[in-house]
Amino acid sequence: MPTIRINAQQSTGQTPHSLGLNLSWSKSAQSAITSLLARYPAERSRSALIPLLHLAQREFGGWLSVDAMQLVADTLGLPYIRVYEVASFYTMFNLQPLGKHHIQVCTNCACLIRGSDEIVKEVKATTGLTSSGQTTADGEFTFTEVECLGACVAAPMMQVTHSTGGIHYFTNLDAKKTREILKSLREKGEADKFADTPPAEVDPISHGKYAK
Amino acid sequence: MSNPTNPTQQPAAKANTAAPAPASPTPAQAQPPLPPAPEGMLNVFVDGILLHVKKGSTVMQACTLAAKEIPHFCYHDRLSIAGNCRMCLVEIEGMPKPIASCHWPAAEGMKIRTDSKLTAEARKGTMELLLINHPLDCPICDQGGECALQDQAVAYGSDRSHFHEFKRAVDDKDIGHKIKTVMTRCIHCTRCVRFATELAGVEEFGATGRGENMQIGTYVEQALQSELAGNMIDLCPVGALTSAPYAFTARPWELKRTSSVDLLDAVGTPVTVDTRAGQVMRVLPEECDEINEEWLTDAARFSYDALSTNRLTTPLIGGKPATWPQAFEAIKKALKSSTPATTAGLMGNLQSAEDAYAFKAFLTQTLGTQNLDSRPAGTLPNSAFLTTPLKSFDTAEAVLLIGCNPRLEAPLLNIRLRRAALKRRMPVYAIGTQMNLAYPHTHLGETPEALTQHATTFKAHAALQILISQSVLQRPDASAILAAAAKLGTVNILADTTGRTTTHSIGALPQGKGNGTSGILAAWQKGQLKTLFIHGEDTASAMDVKSGKGTLIYLGTHNTPLAKAADVVLPTAAWAEKSGLYMNGEGRLLGADQATLPPLNAKEDWKIYRALSAELGNPLPFNTLSQLRTLIAQANPAFAPANLGQITAAQRPEFRIPNSEFRLSTKPFTAPVEKYYLRNEYLKQSQTMHAIQAESGSANLGPQPGAPMPLPTKPAKPKGRGAAHA
Numbered sequence: 052m053p054t055i056r057i058n059a060q061q062s063t064g065q066t067p068h069s070l071g072l073n074l075s076w077s078k079s080a081q082s083a084i085t086s087l088l089a090r091y092p093a094e095r096s097r098s099a100l101i102p103l104l105h106l107a108q109r110e111f112g113g114w115l116s117v118d119a120m121q122l123v124a125d126t127l128g129l130p131y132i133r134v135y136e137v138a139s140f141y142t143m144f145n146l147q148p149l150g151k152h153h154i155q156v157c158t159n160c161a162c163l164i165r166g167s168d169e170i171v172k173e174v175k176a177t178t179g180l181t182s183s184g185q186t187t188a189d190g191e192f193t194f195t196e197v198e199c200l201g202a203c204v205a206a207p208m209m210q211v212t213h214s215t216g217g218i219h220y221f222t223n224l225d226a227k228k229t230r231e232i233l234k235s236l237r238e239k240g241e242a243d244k245f246a247d248t249p250p251a252e253v254d255p256i257s258h259g260k261y262a263k
Numbered sequence: 264m265s266n267p268t269n270p271t272q273q274p275a276a277k278a279n280t281a282a283p284a285p286a287s288p289t290p291a292q293a294q295p296p297l298p299p300a301p302e303g304m305l306n307v308f309v310d311g312i313l314l315h316v317k318k319g320s321t322v323m324q325a326c327t328l329a330a331k332e333i334p335h336f337c338y339h340d341r342l343s344i345a346g347n348c349r350m351c352l353v354e355i356e357g358m359p360k361p362i363a364s365c366h367w368p369a370a371e372g373m374k375i376r377t378d379s380k381l382t383a384e385a386r387k388g389t390m391e392l393l394l395i396n397h398p399l400d401c402p403i404c405d406q407g408g409e410c411a412l413q414d415q416a417v418a419y420g421s422d423r424s425h426f427h428e429f430k431r432a433v434d435d436k437d438i439g440h441k442i443k444t445v446m447t448r449c450i451h452c453t454r455c456v457r458f459a460t461e462l463a464g465v466e467e468f469g470a471t472g473r474g475e476n477m478q479i480g481t482y483v484e485q486a487l488q489s490e491l492a493g494n495m496i497d498l499c500p501v502g503a504l505t506s507a508p509y510a511f512t513a514r515p516w517e518l519k520r521t522s523s524v525d526l527l528d529a530v531g532t533p534v535t536v537d538t539r540a541g542q543v544m545r546v547l548p549e550e551c552d553e554i555n556e557e558w559l560t561d562a563a564r565f566s567y568d569a570l571s572t573n574r575l576t577t578p579l580i581g582g583k584p585a586t587w588p589q590a591f592e593a594i595k596k597a598l599k600s601s602t603p604a605t606t607a608g609l610m611g612n613l614q615s616a617e618d619a620y621a622f623k624a625f626l627t628q629t630l631g632t633q634n635l636d637s638r639p640a641g642t643l644p645n646s647a648f649l650t651t652p653l654k655s656f657d658t659a660e661a662v663l664l665i666g667c668n669p670r671l672e673a674p675l676l677n678i679r680l681r682r683a684a685l686k687r688r689m690p691v692y693a694i695g696t697q698m699n700l701a702y703p704h705t706h707l708g709e710t711p712e713a714l715t716q717h718a719t720t721f722k723a724h725a726a727l728q729i730l731i732s733q734s735v736l737q738r739p740d741a742s743a744i745l746a747a748a749a750k751l752g753t754v755n756i757l758a759d760t761t762g763r764t765t766t767h768s769i770g771a772l773p774q775g776k777g778n779g780t781s782g783i784l785a786a787w788q789k790g791q792l793k794t795l796f797i798h799g800e801d802t803a804s805a806m807d808v809k810s811g812k813g814t815l816i817y818l819g820t821h822n823t824p825l826a827k828a829a830d831v832v833l834p835t836a837a838w839a840e841k842s843g844l845y846m847n848g849e850g851r852l853l854g855a856d857q858a859t860l861p862p863l864n865a866k867e868d869w870k871i872y873r874a875l876s877a878e879l880g881n882p883l884p885f886n887t888l889s890q891l892r893t894l895i896a897q898a899n900p901a902f903a904p905a906n907l908g909q910i911t912a913a914q915r916p917e918f919r920i921p922n923s924e925f926r927l928s929t930k931p932f933t934a935p936v937e938k939y940y941l942r943n944e945y946l947k948q949s950q951t952m953h954a955i956q957a958e959s960g961s962a963n964l965g966p967q968p969g970a971p972m973p974l975p976t977k978p979a980k981p982k983g984r985g986a987a988h989a
């Protein structure tokens with residue numbers, strides 16, 4: 052009887068592959084891991100999975116490659132699939148490389164009512180991107196539509212995550228302010244003067260100073 | 264004859280008094296107060312019927328007890344409770360919403376309604392949701408006709424959909440030669456994920472993404488490294504995971520179902536052999552709590568193509584096809600020049616009790632020889648049985664493995680050990696090669712000396728179960744190992760196949776002063792034997808018989824190298840082609856029915872001996888299968904029909920330690936099984952097995968240490984959500 056081999060189609064999207072990056076943790080990340088693991092009982096190190104994924108995302112260019120996830124799994128002694136399940140579940144873990152500035156425009160209720168459509172339109176027009184999740188060819192911007200980021204009081208708003216590690220909230224946006232922010236980001240690499248919050252100094256994950 | 268025991272899954276709850284009360288639609292307060300339920304029980308109403316259920320039962324168990332069918336997908340008796348399909352919704356009076364009965368605990372005085380409008384509507388709604396993304400490809404789906412989704416959609420679903428968007432499609436995953444995937448059909452019940460994680464112990468399957476993008480798959484596309492992966496096919500309620508070798512070959516309603524027994528390991532799993540027009544189309548496990556629970560090894564499930572590959576279909580003389588009379592004539596001629604002392608017989612490890620009895624009767628009665636055996640060369644004259652029933656390993660105090668790798672020798676026993684090691688933290692010690700058992704165990708050394716070195720560790724356990732691989736009995740220091748082990752706990756010998764323990768129980772062993780396998784082969788090679796009968800594979804190889812001068816008569820199913828080396832070949836029936844009695848590794852009598860006929864001119868084994876004995880002028884005293892079975896039962900009462908499904912410990916050959924020199928050697932143990940999927944000649948005939956072995960590489964099945972598994976400190980909760988995620 053012939054053997055029946057069912058070949059999967061060329062896989063798209065979900066099935067990841069290692070890039071052979073051979074990653075390792077930096078010194079500061081290592082100390083962050085030590086303090087993170089200390090929070091959980093030794094045999095429940097799985098609890099540290101999400102903080103470690105955040106850490107890996109910061110360490111390795113703002114996104115989680117398969118190699119980064121494997122490093123996390125090996126650090127915690129978990130099967131790889133358990134890490135991939137978690138990383139692919141949460142939208143704040145990026146499984147694709149991002150641009151230098153990750154523009155996350157809130158399109159949830161409050162922002163929508165206060166005109167987030169206009170902001171989305173402006174971001175698309177300025178960056179030339181056509182839909183959420185895309186990155187510009189020059190690698191400057193990635194744009195995503197996100198759900199409520201808890202700044203409804205100053206809607207509409209967007210959050211920008213920089214590949215250097217900082218995060219900014221820009222609130223009370225209109226088309227003009229958005230255009231200026233993007234311009235400043237592209238030209239100067241920062242737009243601090245428009246921001247409501249200073250870039251995060253203290254690492255929210257390890258509660259230590261985040262040095263990269 | 265059919266399967267031994269017929270265990271039905273018992274819900275944890277037991278109805279002590281299922282007094283039917285008049286169904287009353289009136290609200291609760293209209294009824295008189297209930298008398299309290301007996302100690303440890305609860306009063307529960309299911310559709311107005313009062314039941315007493317054990318405290319801690321779920322609503323679903325209460326309904327099952329009341330014989331009310333609850334449709335479900337994700338719930339499975341032998342897996343942890345996930346509660347994610349929502350098909351089991353039922354109404355509970357006084358609750359605002361229907362609840363998922365599979366994980367909702369029953370409470371005192373609860374009034375469950377499985378027949379209400381709300382329940383019916385909840386089911387209909389869930390079904391509609393499940394079908395939103397399910398393709399309408401039932402006509403080309405291998406699950407069609409035995410699909411839980413199909414059946415439940417008919418019984419509980421709606422006849423139309425409100426959904427007008429696009430359906431999603433999911434990439435199929437290439438996970439090897441065992442399982443074909445059509446992932447668009449998946450309804451995300453996660454049974455497969457829970458099986459891989461909780462029972463098989465290979466955490467390679469998972470659910471990635473979320474919401475509409477959720478998918479079931481592996482981390483990177485690769486063959487699933489589990490010797491039990493095929494069970495996911497049975498568990499998958501839809502056609503997402505189907506058997507790859509069976510793909511598009513038959514429809515379930517065309518198949519004839521026959522009960523049989525898997526001989527390939529000592530567990531002796533009861534199986535159903537499905538045939539169509541005389542061809543075996545697939546092999547599925549039957550449910551038997553004492554033996555296999557409801558699992559089957561991949562070797563047994565996927566190797567059936569061996570039944571139609573490279574078969575011997577006609578007698579051969581010197582490699583040329585011949586008729587039966589010609590073959591018998593040739594044998595008669597050969598026997599003329601031999602005496603009982605120069606005649607011998609060897610029997611392989613996949614034969615039934617009938618085969619073994621006829622073989623023994625033919626050699627001892629017709630030919631008058633004492634030289635016969637059915638054990639590998641050098642094996643101690645010991646019976647190879649477990650003295651502890653398989654199920655008792657669930658409650659064992661501690662287990663010591665000597666030269667034994669239960670994951671490869673008896674995967675279904677390994678499931679029990681794994682569960683005990685993880686849930687009860689039962690200590691498992693191993694002496695032998697390093698291995699990956701899929702659960703934590705303490706490796707104490709590679710040589711038998713570890714037995715004495717760690718004696719204090721073992722003595723700390725009052726009831727240590729010791730598992731010794733049958734291959735250990737071939738070592739020169741086997742007696743010493745057995746003697747040392749017997750001092751530490753209960754000695755169990757794990758045979759390689761159910762055929763082996765069957766031929767042992769029948770006593771196809773050297774008689775009187777006759778030679779055993781090593782003696783027979785040595786005599787043959789020295790040219791002292793004139794005629795050698797070899798029935799089935801494994802006791803001798805083509806290499807062993809090459810240098811002999813006499814007539815080699817081979818009775819077997821496949822054209823193996825051994826068959827090619829034989830002077831006369833008689834084609835016999837393979838396991839699915841004959842009715843047979845078997846005794847599995849724990850000494851339980853099992854019966855297999857004939858599922859199909861032997862190919863072309865091949866004949867059932869016992870009939871060959873009967874005909875040949877008549878030809879030689881000394882006919883054996885049985886003409887029918889029932890006469891033969893009566894004789895077998897007389898010779899060994901354990902084989903009496905009344906014992907089917909029973910363990911007859913008293914009747915099977917005793918375990919005894921031969922008196923010889925007791926010195927443990929320093930020679931390390933060897934791995935009992937090298938290539939799991941190709942470990943005997945029968946499996947080697949299967950193309951599927953070759954493909955599976957090639958892809959299974961070394962990852963988890965090889966005899967190498969696995970990554971240390973983090974241990975839970977507290978014993979995991981015995982029941983409930985995520986219980987086995989330890």
Ligand code: SF4
Binds near residue numbers: 450498504
């Ligand atoms: S593949 Fe089958 S068993 Fe696995 S989650 Fe999907 S439907 Fe359930």
Ligand code: FES
Binds near residue numbers: 159208
């Ligand atoms: S809705 Fe946009 S921040 Fe809350």
Ligand code: FES
Binds near residue numbers: 347
């Ligand atoms: S069976 Fe209860 S939710 Fe699936």
